[in-house]
Amino acid sequence: MAGISNNEIKRVKALQQKKVRDESGLFIVEGEKMVQEALDSPFAVEAVYRKYEIGEDAMKRISALSNPSPALAVVRKPSDAYVDDLSAFDAALSEGGLYLALDSIRDPGNLGTILRIADWFGIKAVFATGDTVDLFNPKVVQATMGAIFRVRMHYVDLPALTRKVLDKGGKVYGTFLDGQNMYERPLDNGMHSPSVIVIGNESEGISDEIAGLVSDRLYIPPYPADQPGSESLNAAIATAITVAEFRRR
Amino acid sequence: MAGISNNEIKRVKALQQKKVRDESGLFIVEGEKMVQEALDSPFAVEAVYRKYEIGEDAMKRISALSNPSPALAVVRKPSDAYVDDLSAFDAALSEGGLYLALDSIRDPGNLGTILRIADWFGIKAVFATGDTVDLFNPKVVQATMGAIFRVRMHYVDLPALTRKVLDKGGKVYGTFLDGQNMYERPLDNGMHSPSVIVIGNESEGISDEIAGLVSDRLYIPPYPADQPGSESLNAAIATAITVAEFRRR
Numbered sequence: 086m087a088g089i090s091n092n093e094i095k096r097v098k099a100l101q102q103k104k105v106r107d108e109s110g111l112f113i114v115e116g117e118k119m120v121q122e123a124l125d126s127p128f129a130v131e132a133v134y135r136k137y138e139i140g141e142d143a144m145k146r147i148s149a150l151s152n153p154s155p156a157l158a159v160v161r162k163p164s165d166a167y168v169d170d171l172s173a174f175d176a177a178l179s180e181g182g183l184y185l186a187l188d189s190i191r192d193p194g195n196l197g198t199i200l201r202i203a204d205w206f207g208i209k210a211v212f213a214t215g216d217t218v219d220l221f222n223p224k225v226v227q228a229t230m231g232a233i234f235r236v237r238m239h240y241v242d243l244p245a246l247t248r249k250v251l252d253k254g255g256k257v258y259g260t261f262l263d264g265q266n267m268y269e270r271p272l273d274n275g276m277h278s279p280s281v282i283v284i285g286n287e288s289e290g291i292s293d294e295i296a297g298l299v300s301d302r303l304y305i306p307p308y309p310a311d312q313p314g315s316e317s318l319n320a321a322i323a324t325a326i327t328v329a330e331f332r333r334r
Numbered sequence: 335m336a337g338i339s340n341n342e343i344k345r346v347k348a349l350q351q352k353k354v355r356d357e358s359g360l361f362i363v364e365g366e367k368m369v370q371e372a373l374d375s376p377f378a379v380e381a382v383y384r385k386y387e388i389g390e391d392a393m394k395r396i397s398a399l400s401n402p403s404p405a406l407a408v409v410r411k412p413s414d415a416y417v418d419d420l421s422a423f424d425a426a427l428s429e430g431g432l433y434l435a436l437d438s439i440r441d442p443g444n445l446g447t448i449l450r451i452a453d454w455f456g457i458k459a460v461f462a463t464g465d466t467v468d469l470f471n472p473k474v475v476q477a478t479m480g481a482i483f484r485v486r487m488h489y490v491d492l493p494a495l496t497r498k499v500l501d502k503g504g505k506v507y508g509t510f511l512d513g514q515n516m517y518e519r520p521l522d523n524g525m526h527s528p529s530v531i532v533i534g535n536e537s538e539g540i541s542d543e544i545a546g547l548v549s550d551r552l553y554i555p556p557y558p559a560d561q562p563g564s565e566s567l568n569a570a571i572a573t574a575i576t577v578a579e580f581r582r583r
Binding site for chain 1: 447
């Protein structure tokens with residue numbers, strides 16, 4: 086049985102903390118399927134630990150899960166996760182495409198689910214404010230079910246990115262209670278210029294600064310349209326319904 | 335300051351256990367907004383505890399939340415949560431309507447989110463297998479954001495219920511990887527006969543028994559349609575996209 090030193094256990098376990106992930110540029114991935122997807126992806130896998138090699142006790146100590154899985158990998162973060170110079174996106178945005186912009190999504194499960202939606206519907210990239218929950222948080226990583234290895238996500242100055250999209254003749258969509266019925270208007274899929282769909286924070290919605298940059302205010306109508314008692318939809322649910330409609334033929 | 339006895343604290347706290355909820359017919363609701371919605375609903379509220387009355391320590395002891403809210407209510411479960419005699423639904427089903435059928439949904443967050451979707455889109459009732467997560471589990475209650483007080487949910491013999499829908503000339507829809515593109519076929523909104531949308535378990539999908547009763551197999555197409563790397567969609571996300579499409583004008 087290959088061993089793992091106490092120091093190594095401590096180093097891996099410490100990757101559950103954002104500060105340590107930021108300093109090291111590493112994060113952890115758990116589960117046979119996820120570890121295999123990491124190995125098959127362009128991401129650099131620094132180490133793989135398997136229960137049958139390091140033992141159950143060590144696995145429990147390095148795992149972020151309440152039920153440790155048989156495999157855990159330490160993976161290097163992609164170099165384009167945090168982008169300061171937005172001109173890096175000039176070429177991609179000039180080609181158009183459909184993008185998501187996350188305005189302070191805080192729930193790890195929501196972010197993971199949104200990445201799965203982006204994966205399913207071929208979203209070109211996901212942009213997010215710096216205060217959006219960390220993509221490399223173990224709960225987010227697991228909730229992506231592997232989408233983290235296929236969808237490009239970038240933490241950026243979101244208002245500046247949004248202005249750049251508008252400058253390129255693109256559209257910025259957002260859902261609001263006083264928006265226009267999504268089914269009664271054309272939606273630009275990004276064939277010629279970039280289209281961005283903004284997803285607001287779980288309790289606060291879209292921030293005033295970003296709301297001021299939204300060019301097209303949308304609304305997902307409830308049923309019946311005048312239904313009185315209904316509450317709002319969850320952020321990931323609103324994302325799913327909106328993105329599906331953009332991708333509908 | 336009104337007090338709360340140790341025995342009362344124990345009784346309220348015990349409602350976090352399913353066995354105790356089943357025996358007592360009670361469940362707990364937390365948060366000012368949710369407690370107010372309970373009071374405004376047809377549900378019978380047995381007691382309301384407020385932090386300023388019972389003190390912070392007692393509130394912490396009775397709360398199921400890591401951050402106890404200022405208010406907690408003990409509420410009686412509706413009498414139609416568990417229905418053995420399916421003829422109780424004969425009249426409602428004969429009028430038609432759009433229903434959901436949950437086939438072993440296990441994640442509390444998913445069930446809560448599905449109730450919110452049902453609320454938003456005016457679903458007539460939600461049916462579920464007995465092994466679906468308990469609606470009155472505190473995590474589910476909180477995740478419904480109040481939809482629990484507006485959407486009727488019934489634990490039933492789901493295959494028998496499904497057969498009853500077919501007997502009444504209704505349709506039973508389910509999503510499958512080999513189903514028909516949802517956007518390329520008519521979807522019956524339940525105007526004349528009942529329509530049921532089956533939602534499968536998070537990892538296993540729709541069980542063989544229920545799958546054999548599905549009359550219309552649907553598929554949510556990814557984008558692009560031949561996209562190779564994409565994973566499946568989360569159960570609540572697939573529910574949202576499907577239900578929105580049924581309700582679309």
